[in-house]
Amino acid sequence: MRWAGIKAAVLPLVLPLRSHRRLCVTSGSEVVWSDRYGCTLLHLAGRLFAHVLKVLVLCCRATVCVLLWPPCMRCCVCWLWPVVAVLVFGGGIHPSVLSAVFLGVGCFTECVCHVCLIGELGDKAAAIPGRSSESFGRLSVCCSGPPVCAAAFVGCVAGGRWWRCWCLVVVSILPSCPLCSWEWVASLSVCHVCLIYNKQRYGPMFRDPTNAICVNTPKLLEEVLRNDEKFPSRGDMSIWKEYRDMKGIGYGPFTEEGEKWYNLRVMLNKRMLLPKESAQYGGVFNDVVTDFIKRIYYLRQGSLTGDLVTNVGNEMYHFALEGIASILFEQRLGCLEKEIPAGTQDFINSIVQMFSNNMAVHLLPKWSRNLLPFWGRYIAGWEGIFSFAKQLIDKKMEVIHQHLENHQDMEGKYLTYLLSNTQLSTKDVYGSITELLLAGVDTTSNTLTWTMYLLSKNPQSQDKLYKEVSTSVPADRIPSAEEVTQMPYLKAIIKETLRMYPVVPLNARIIMEKDVTIGGYHFPKKTSFSFCNYAISYDEDTFSEPFTFKPERWLRDGHKRPNPFGSLPFGFGVRACVGRRIAEVEMYLILFRIIRCFEIKPDPTMGELKSINRTVLVPDKPLNLHFVDRGCKNAA
Template identity: 65%
Template sequence: MPILPPACQTLCVPLHTPPPPEWERKSATTMGEYQVSHVLGIHEKELYGPIYVGGFKTVSLSSVKLMEEVLRKEEKFPSRGDMSLWTDYRNMRGLGYGPFTEEGKNWYNLRALLNKRMLHPRDAVRYGPVINEVVTDLIKRICYLRQASPCGTLVTDVSNNLYLFSLEGISSVLFEKRIGCLENAIPDGTQHFIDSIAQMFANSAGVILLPKWAQRFSPHWHRYIAGWDGIFKFAGQLIDKKVEEMERRLGEQQEVEGEYLTYLLSNTQLSRKEVYGSVTELLLAGVDTTSNTLMWALHLLSKNPEAQETLYKEVSDHTDILSAEEVNSMPYLKAVIKETLRMYPVVVMNARRNIEKDVVIGGYHFPKNTVFGFSLYAMSHDEETFPEPWRFEPGRWLRDGRERPYPFGSIPFGFGVRGCVGRRIAELEMHLSLARMIKLFKVEPDPTLEEIKPVSRTVLVADRQVNLHFLDRSNQSQR
C-alpha cells in the first residue's frame, strides 16, 4: 500500500473547485483561521488535493467519495475522534457524559435508550402539537417586535429570537413543559444560557490550539469553563424541577407518566448522572441546530424572492397550522431546509477514528487510531457534486425527474448509528415554523446592513446581527 504523504506534497491533480465569492477570499486573510475554517477547507483542497495529512496528524478528506468510503467502513461503535475538550470539563466537574462525549459500548447502550421516543419519524409526529404551540408563540413574538420597530415591520437580532424559539421548542420536548422563552419578558437565566453557549463555542479554539499544559493558563480557558458552567446550571435546574415533580407525585401515590424526560428518569438503566449529561448535550444541540438553520433559511429567502414566492405558493395551499403529517406533502419546504443546510451546514467539520483495526481508504493504508477529518463545507460547495454551488437552488433536491445530488454530498445530520439523535425533532421544528412564517409574512432583508457572512464558531453563524423585515402577506403595501 502507498503511504500517504504530508500536506506539503500533492497526492494527485486536485479536482477543480470554483473560487468562493470575493469576500470569502478576503476574509481568510483578515480573520482568524478558526473563524474561516470552512473556507480554508476549500483552499486546502485546491492546494493539496482531496486527501492529505493535516494539522493534529488528522487525515483531512474533502472528497465525497472518500468520506463515504470511511463511513461505509464504520465499526460497531463509531468514534468521533478527540472529544477531550468536552470531556476534560466534565471530568473536572464530575459530570456525566452524553451522546456526543461517550464512546464505545457505553455510547452504544446510551444511544439505544436515547433514540427511543425521538429518532424514529413516528416518534417526532407525537411532538407536533407541542411544537405548533411554540410556533404560535414565535409568530406572536414576531408581531410584537415588528410593532415596536419605527417602521412597523423590522425584527432586529433575528438569530437571538430564533434561539429563544429553539430553546422553548426543545425544552418542551425534553422537559415536557413550557419555560416562557417567547414571552415579552424573558425569564431570568434564559438569556444567560444562550450567551453561555456562544461563550463556550467562541473560546473553544483559543483552548484547543494550545498544548494541554498551557490551556489552563489562558483566559480563553476560564471563559470556556464559565460557558459550560452556565449551560449545565440551566439544564440542571430544569431537570431538578422535573425530579421534584416526579417525587412529589410518587409520594402522593400518583402515577408518573410523561414523555421524554420522564421516560429517561424512570428508566433504571440510566443513572441520574447519565441523565444530566445526556439531556444537557441534547439541549445544547437542539438549540444551535434549529436556530441557526432557520436564520440562514430566512436570510436566503429574503435574498431570493422567486424561491420565497415558490415556497409561499406551496404553504398557502395548506391550513394555517400544519400537522406533522402535512409536511410530508410539501417537497419544496423540505428542499429549502436541505439547501440551506447544504450552503450553511451547522457543523463545518466532522471526524471519525478507526479504533479497532487498520483500514484502507482511497488506496492508502492507515493504522488503528487514525483520525479522519471531513471538510463538510468544502464538499457541499464542490461543483462536481453541486453545479453552481454558491447559488441557492432548492429545486436541486426535488424528485421531479432531474438528477438529484449525490447522497453523501450534504449530510448535515451525520450518517449511520452516530447520526444526530434529535434530527427528526429539529426537522419538524424547522418545517412547521418556516412554513407558518412564510405563509404569514413576506421576508425582506434590512438594506441598512452590509452583506451577512458566515463565520465558524464550532458551528456556522452569522458574522453580525441579522435584521429582517416581516411584511404582512395580507397587506403588501404597508411600506
C-alpha cells in the same frame, strides 16, 4: 562574527521550507509532495535576498538598505524588527548578537508566514466563486510586537500548520510583549473557508499536520462512513470530557464512547429518532410556533417601519430553546413572552461563550490556561449551560418523586420516560439531557437564521415556497407534523440551507479496530479522518453552481439528484444526530407558518452576511429582516 549573524538569519528561512512539504494524496495513484507556498525559484530568491538585506541592516547599521526590498511586497511588518533593534539597542550590543536574536525571531515570524499567507489566502478566496478577499479583511495587522506574533499565529492556523502555534504563543506571552485584546483568536473564525482553499491546492485527500487524513469529496466520505464500526469513534472530545470529569457529571451522547455510548443511544433513540415518535411532538411545537408568530408581530411594532425585526438570530435562539425545553422537560419556559425570564439569555450567552472559546482551548497547551483567558471563559460557559439545565432537571425530578410517593401514575414524554423507565443514573441524566439541550438550541437556531437570510435574498425561491405553503393546507388550519413532512419544496429549502451552511464545517472519525482502504490507499487501524464538510458541500463535481442557492436540486422531478453524501448535516449511520427527526419537524413547522404569515425582505442597511466558524457556523453580525404582513394573522 557577521557571518554568524548571516547564518542565524538564513537558517530560519531554509529549514521551515522543508517542514512545509507534506504528503498529498491525489485522486490517482501518484503520491506527490507539495508545499504550502508553492514557491517559485524567483520568489525564493527574493525572500533570501530580503533576509540578507536584514543582516546588512544590523551588521552594517545601514538602515536605508531595508527599504530596497519589502520581503513579501504586502507589508513592511517583518523588517520592523531589525530597524527597532538598530535604533534602540544598536549602540550598546554587538551586531552579531542582534543578528542572532532579532533576526532569528523576525525571520521565524516571517517564515511561518503571517501577512504573506493571509494575503495569499485573500487572493485565493477572491478566485473562489461567491467569495471575496474581504473574507480575510478582519485579519488586520499593525506594526508592534504582539500583533506580529498574532499575525504569525493567524498564518499558522489558516495555513494548517497547527504545531507551530505553540511556539508563537510562547513568543506572544513574553514579558516584553504588552498583551492586549487577544483579537488573534478571531482568525479561527475563517478556517472553514480555508477548507475550500486546501482542497483546491492539495486535491480530494491529503494528510494534515496533525497526521489526520482530510477527506474532501462525497465519494471518499462515503467510503470512510461505510467502514464505520459498531461503536464509531468521532474523534477527540477530551476538552468536553474534562469539564465533566472536574464536576463529576456523566458523559452524554456526544462525549461517551464504545459500548457505553451504544447502550446510551439505544435508550435515547426510543423517543426521538423514529418518525412515528417524533411526529407526536407536532402539537407541542405548533403551540411554540404560535407564540413565536405572536412575538414577531410584537417586535415589528417597535420599529420605525412597522415591520423590521432586529437580531433575528437571537429570536431564533429563544424559539429553539422554548421548543426543545418543551420536549425534554415537558414544560414551557416563557422564552417567547414580552418579558424574557431571568436566566434564559444568560444560558444563550453561555452557549455562545463556550463555543467561541472551544477551538482556542483545544489548540492551546494546558500550561497556558493560567496565562491566557480562554480556558476560564470556556469553563464559565459550561458552568452556565449545566447550571441552567440542572435547575430544570431537578425541578422535573422533584415532580416525578412527588407523584411516585403519592402512588400516582406518571404520564410524560421524554424526561419522564428516561427517569421512570431506564437505568440511567442521575449524573448520566445531567450529562445526556444537557447535551441534547445544547444541540437542540444552537444548531436549530442557526439553521433557521441562515434560512431566513437566504429566503430574503432569493425572492423567487420564497415565492415558490409560499405557493406550496398556501395550497397544501387550508388557510384557516394549522398544519400537522405529518403534513409538513410531505412538502417537497419546504424540505428542499432546509436541505439547501444546510448544504450551504453546514452546522459543523469540520468533523472527524477514527477507525479504531481495522485497516481500511480509502480512495485506493491503505490506512492502518487507529487512523484519524477529518471530514471537511464545508468543502464537500461546495464540491463542483457534485453540485452545479455550488455557491448559488438552488433548492430545486433536491427535488424528485426527473432530474438526477446530488450524491446524498454531498451534504450530511445530521451525520450518517449509528452515530447520526439523535434529534434529527425532531429538529426537522420543528424547522418545517416554523418555516411553514412564517412564510404563510410574512414576506421576508432584507434590511438594505445591513450588507452581506458572512459565516464565521464558532465550532458551528454562525453569522458574523446580527441579522435584521423586514417581516411584511401577508394578511393572515388570524390563521397564524
